[in-house]
Amino acid sequence: MKKELFIRLLSERRFKELKEDLMTMKAVDIASLLSQLDDKEIAIVFRLVPKDKAAEVFSNMNSSMQSTLVEIFSEKELRELLDNLYMDDTVDMLEELPANLVTRILNVTPQNERNIINQLLNYPDDSAGSIMTTEYVDLSPEWTVAKAMNHIKETGIHKETIYTCYVTWQRKLIGIVSAKDLMTSDDNTLIKDIMETELISVSTHTDQEEVAGLFRKYDLLALPVIDTDNRLVGIVTVDDAMDVVIDEATEDITKMAAVAPSEKTYFETSSFAHAKRRIPWLLVLMFSSIITGSIITKYENAFAAIPLLVSFIPMLMDTGGNCGSQSSTLIIRGLALDEVHFGDFFRVVFKEFQISIIVGIVLATANGLRIFIEYHNSGLAIVIALSLIVTVTLSKIIGCTLPLFAKKIGLDPALMASPLITTLVDTCSIIVYFNIATTIFKI
Amino acid sequence: MKKELFIRLLSERRFKELKEDLMTMKAVDIASLLSQLDDKEIAIVFRLVPKDKAAEVFSNMNSSMQSTLVEIFSEKELRELLDNLYMDDTVDMLEELPANLVTRILNVTPQNERNIINQLLNYPDDSAGSIMTTEYVDLSPEWTVAKAMNHIKETGIHKETIYTCYVTWQRKLIGIVSAKDLMTSDDNTLIKDIMETELISVSTHTDQEEVAGLFRKYDLLALPVIDTDNRLVGIVTVDDAMDVVIDEATEDITKMAAVAPSEKTYFETSSFAHAKRRIPWLLVLMFSSIITGSIITKYENAFAAIPLLVSFIPMLMDTGGNCGSQSSTLIIRGLALDEVHFGDFFRVVFKEFQISIIVGIVLATANGLRIFIEYHNSGLAIVIALSLIVTVTLSKIIGCTLPLFAKKIGLDPALMASPLITTLVDTCSIIVYFNIATTIFKI
CATH class of the missing domain: 1.10.357.20 (SLC41 divalent cation transporters, integral membrane domain)
Structure with a gap:
C-alpha cells in the first residue's frame, strides 16, 4: 500500500480501514512502513497489526524502533510479544537494546527461557551458536510417521522450521527426517526406518562463514548445532544462512577497500x-x-x-x-x-x-x-x-x-x-x- | 571417506564395498570425489552409485565430467538419468555441453519435455526464467487438505520442493499454501480457505538479482514465476537463490577490481x-x-x-x-x-x-x-x-x-x-x- 494513503488514514484516525490494510500486508513491508513514521504513530499502528503477525513485524524493525516499543509496552503486551518471538530474534534484539530495557524484558521472561537466552547471549559473535534458534521439531526414533505428523500438528506452529525434523535419543542427535519423507511415507512406518543417519552438523563455536558454506554445498534448509557431547542444542535455518552469506560478502568488500567493517547500513552509521x-x-x-x-x-x-x-x-x-x-x-x-x-x-x-x-x-x-x-x-x-x-x-x-x-x-x-x-x-x-x-x- | 581408501578399493575391484560406501555418502561429496578420478574410473564408479542418488551426483559434476558420461552412456542409461534430473539441472547441463551431445540427449527426450527444455533454454541469461524449475506442486482451490496431502504423497517425490504448494485455477496462480499450513490444518479444511492470496511473484524476465533480493527480504523458500497472462510457469527455489547471491557478489567484486566477470572458477579459467x-x-x-x-x-x-x-x-x-x-x-x-x-x-x-x-x-x-x-x-x-x-x-x-x-x-x-x-x-x-x-x- 502507498505510504501517503496510509498516513492519511492514520491522521484521520480511520483505524478500521488501517487494520484491514495491515491484514493483507507482509510483515517486512509493515516494518519498513513503520520506519517512516514517528514514535507515537509507530505505537498506534503496531497495536493495530494482527496478533499473528505482530512478532514477525517486530523482529523486522531496527533496534531504535524496538526500543521505543519496549519502553511504552505494558507488561502484558511485552509478555505476549516475547511468547511469539523466535528465540534467535529475541536474542538479536537483546544484543542491541539499552541495559534498562533488557532488564525490563528479562523480568517478564520465565526462568527456563531466561536461562536459554543467557546461554545464547554468551556464544561468540559470528559463531553458529549466535545465529541458531532453539525452536525445532524433535522426534523419537520409535514413533510412527502418523504420530510424528500429529506431534507436528500440535507443536509445529511455534517452530521456526518444521521441514527438517530432528530425531534424538537421550537428547543426543541420532538422525534427521525431512517433512518430505514424512509426507510421502506410509503412516505406520517407524521414524528410525526412514531417518537419515549420515548427518551434517556443526558445533556451537563453528564460524558462521563455515556454516553458510555447508548450506551452499549441500543445499540445506536447516543445519543442526550440537554441543561437545553430541547433544542437539539448536538449529540454523536457511534464511539466516543467506543473511550470513550477504554479510560476509559485504565484510570482505569493505575490508578490501580498507574500511573496517560495520554491521550497520551506510545511513545507520554516523x-x-x-x-x-x-x-x-x-x-x-x-x-x-x-x-x-x-x-x-x-x-x-x-x-x-x-x-x-x-x-x-x-x-x-x-x-x-x-x-x-x-x-x-x-x-x-x-x-x-x-x-x-x-x-x-x-x-x-x-x-x-x-x-x-x-x-x-x-x-x-x-x-x-x-x-x-x-x-x-x-x-x-x-x-x-x-x-x-x-x-x-x-x-x-x-x-x-x-x-x-x-x-x-x-x-x-x-x-x-x-x-x-x-x-x-x-x-x-x-x-x-x-x-x-x-x-x-x-x- | 578418504580418497586414498576409495582409490584402493577401486584398483582392487572391490566393488561391493565401494557400493556400500557410496550408499552413505552425500551426492555432492561423491561428485567431488569423482572429479579426482580419470574418465574410465568415473564411469565405473558412477554406475555403482545408488539409483536414487545418481541424478543428484550428476547435477553436481562439472560439465567436462558430464560430457564424458553422456558420451559413454547407453540410450537406456541416458533416459533413466534424464527422468530423474530436475528440469533446471537438465537445462544447466545442456547449456554447457557440446552440440553433438545435446542432440544425443534431446533424441531420447519425449516431445513434451523437449518443448519445455527449448523454452527454458531461450530465457535470457540471469533472468528468473533461466534459473527456475518447472517441477512444483500444483493444487486446486476446491481440494481438501487431506486430498492435497494425498496428491503430494503420490507426486511429491519428483518435485524440487513440496514446502510451498501453488494453487492454480485455469493455469493462473491464485494462491500459495505452505506445507506447514497443510500439516497443521484439519483434514477437511478446503485449500481455498487456508491459501494465502497476497502473492509475491516475478515474471520470467525478472533479473535474477531482483529475485535473490525478494528471497532475502521475505525469507522465502520458493518464489513463483508467472508469464504475462499470470499463468504459473515455474518456481525458483532457495538453494538457487543462494547461488545467485554468491554469484552476484563475486561478479561485483571482480568488476570492482577491473576484471571482466566469469562464471567459471579461478582454476577452470585458462x-x-x-x-x-x-x-x-x-x-x-x-x-x-x-x-x-x-x-x-x-x-x-x-x-x-x-x-x-x-x-x-x-x-x-x-x-x-x-x-x-x-x-x-x-x-x-x-x-x-x-x-x-x-x-x-x-x-x-x-x-x-x-x-x-x-x-x-x-x-x-x-x-x-x-x-x-x-x-x-x-x-x-x-x-x-x-x-x-x-x-x-x-x-x-x-x-x-x-x-x-x-x-x-x-x-x-x-x-x-x-x-x-x-x-x-x-x-x-x-x-x-x-x-x-x-x-x-x-x-
Whole structure:
C-alpha cells in the first residue's frame, strides 16, 4: 500500500480501514512502513497489526524502533510479544537494546527461557551458536510417521522450521527426517526406518562463514548445532544462512577497500563512526607510501637530467596497482568460496606468471608504440615497455601470493587487497622504472 | 571417506564395498570425489552409485565430467538419468555441453519435455526464467487438505520442493499454501480457505538479482514465476537463490577490481582467458593515467625548483585513491543491497563531505607534523596538509557520486570502483597539489 494513503488514514484516525490494510500486508513491508513514521504513530499502528503477525513485524524493525516499543509496552503486551518471538530474534534484539530495557524484558521472561537466552547471549559473535534458534521439531526414533505428523500438528506452529525434523535419543542427535519423507511415507512406518543417519552438523563455536558454506554445498534448509557431547542444542535455518552469506560478502568488500567493517547500513552509521572506520588504514597506507616518495628522491639526478621521466610515474604506479588488485581480488574471492587453497600456491603463482607475460606484452606493445610515435624516442619506448612488463609481473605475483600467505598465518586475506597491494607495488614499480631508465640512458 | 581408501578399493575391484560406501555418502561429496578420478574410473564408479542418488551426483559434476558420461552412456542409461534430473539441472547441463551431445540427449527426450527444455533454454541469461524449475506442486482451490496431502504423497517425490504448494485455477496462480499450513490444518479444511492470496511473484524476465533480493527480504523458500497472462510457469527455489547471491557478489567484486566477470572458477579459467578478461580495463586505465602524467609535465618548473615536491606525488595519489575507493565501495555495496538509492544523492554527498572533513584534518595533521619535524619547513608542511584536505574531500565526493550516476543511467555501479576512481582522483590530486605548491612557494 502507498505510504501517503496510509498516513492519511492514520491522521484521520480511520483505524478500521488501517487494520484491514495491515491484514493483507507482509510483515517486512509493515516494518519498513513503520520506519517512516514517528514514535507515537509507530505505537498506534503496531497495536493495530494482527496478533499473528505482530512478532514477525517486530523482529523486522531496527533496534531504535524496538526500543521505543519496549519502553511504552505494558507488561502484558511485552509478555505476549516475547511468547511469539523466535528465540534467535529475541536474542538479536537483546544484543542491541539499552541495559534498562533488557532488564525490563528479562523480568517478564520465565526462568527456563531466561536461562536459554543467557546461554545464547554468551556464544561468540559470528559463531553458529549466535545465529541458531532453539525452536525445532524433535522426534523419537520409535514413533510412527502418523504420530510424528500429529506431534507436528500440535507443536509445529511455534517452530521456526518444521521441514527438517530432528530425531534424538537421550537428547543426543541420532538422525534427521525431512517433512518430505514424512509426507510421502506410509503412516505406520517407524521414524528410525526412514531417518537419515549420515548427518551434517556443526558445533556451537563453528564460524558462521563455515556454516553458510555447508548450506551452499549441500543445499540445506536447516543445519543442526550440537554441543561437545553430541547433544542437539539448536538449529540454523536457511534464511539466516543467506543473511550470513550477504554479510560476509559485504565484510570482505569493505575490508578490501580498507574500511573496517560495520554491521550497520551506510545511513545507520554516523559520519563520525564512518571516519573512525576509514582513518586507521588510511594512516598506515599514507605513511607507507611515503617510503615510495623517499625512494623517488634517490633518483633526483635521473629526473633532473630527463624531466619527462617524472610524467610516467602515475601511469606505471596505477598500472602496477591495478594488475596487483586484479590478482589479489580473484585469489581473495577464491579463498572465500573455498575454490583456492594454500596448497595451490605454486599452481597459482605459475598461472599468474603466465597471465603476466601475456598482459605485460600487450600493455608494453601498446604503450611503447604510442611513445615511439609521440616522442620519436626509441630509448624511452624501450624503457617504458620493459618497466611495464616487469611491473606487471611483479604486481601479479605480489597480488596473488599475499592473500595466500595471509590465509596460511590466520589473517583475513581480504586485508591483502587493492589498497595494501597498491602501496607495495608502487615502491617496486618506482625502483624497477628508475633502474631500467638509468641503465638504458646511462645516467 | 578418504580418497586414498576409495582409490584402493577401486584398483582392487572391490566393488561391493565401494557400493556400500557410496550408499552413505552425500551426492555432492561423491561428485567431488569423482572429479579426482580419470574418465574410465568415473564411469565405473558412477554406475555403482545408488539409483536414487545418481541424478543428484550428476547435477553436481562439472560439465567436462558430464560430457564424458553422456558420451559413454547407453540410450537406456541416458533416459533413466534424464527422468530423474530436475528440469533446471537438465537445462544447466545442456547449456554447457557440446552440440553433438545435446542432440544425443534431446533424441531420447519425449516431445513434451523437449518443448519445455527449448523454452527454458531461450530465457535470457540471469533472468528468473533461466534459473527456475518447472517441477512444483500444483493444487486446486476446491481440494481438501487431506486430498492435497494425498496428491503430494503420490507426486511429491519428483518435485524440487513440496514446502510451498501453488494453487492454480485455469493455469493462473491464485494462491500459495505452505506445507506447514497443510500439516497443521484439519483434514477437511478446503485449500481455498487456508491459501494465502497476497502473492509475491516475478515474471520470467525478472533479473535474477531482483529475485535473490525478494528471497532475502521475505525469507522465502520458493518464489513463483508467472508469464504475462499470470499463468504459473515455474518456481525458483532457495538453494538457487543462494547461488545467485554468491554469484552476484563475486561478479561485483571482480568488476570492482577491473576484471571482466566469469562464471567459471579461478582454476577452470585458462591463463589466456584470464588475460583476456583483465587487459581491456588495464589498457583504458593505462591510457587515462597518461593524462595525469602529461599534467605533471606542465609543472616541470615547480619540481625543477624544488625537487622534493616530486617525492610527495605517490603519497597524495595513493591517499586520494584510497579515500575515493572507500566511498565508492560503500555506495556500490549499498546500491547492490538496496540500502542506498539515487534519491539519496544529496544525503550521501553531505555525509561524505562531513566524513572528508574529519578524515582530511586527521591525515593532514599527522602528515603536516611529520613533515615539519623531519624537514623543519613549515611552508612544505602547510602545502602537504592543505593538499591532503582538498584531495580527501574531492576523492570522497567523486567516489560517492560516480556509482550513483552510473546506477541512474543504467550502467553497473560496480564499474565505478577503485581502479577508475583512482585514475580520476590522481589527476585531481596532482592539479590540487601543484597549484597549492606554486601559490604558497610563489614559483
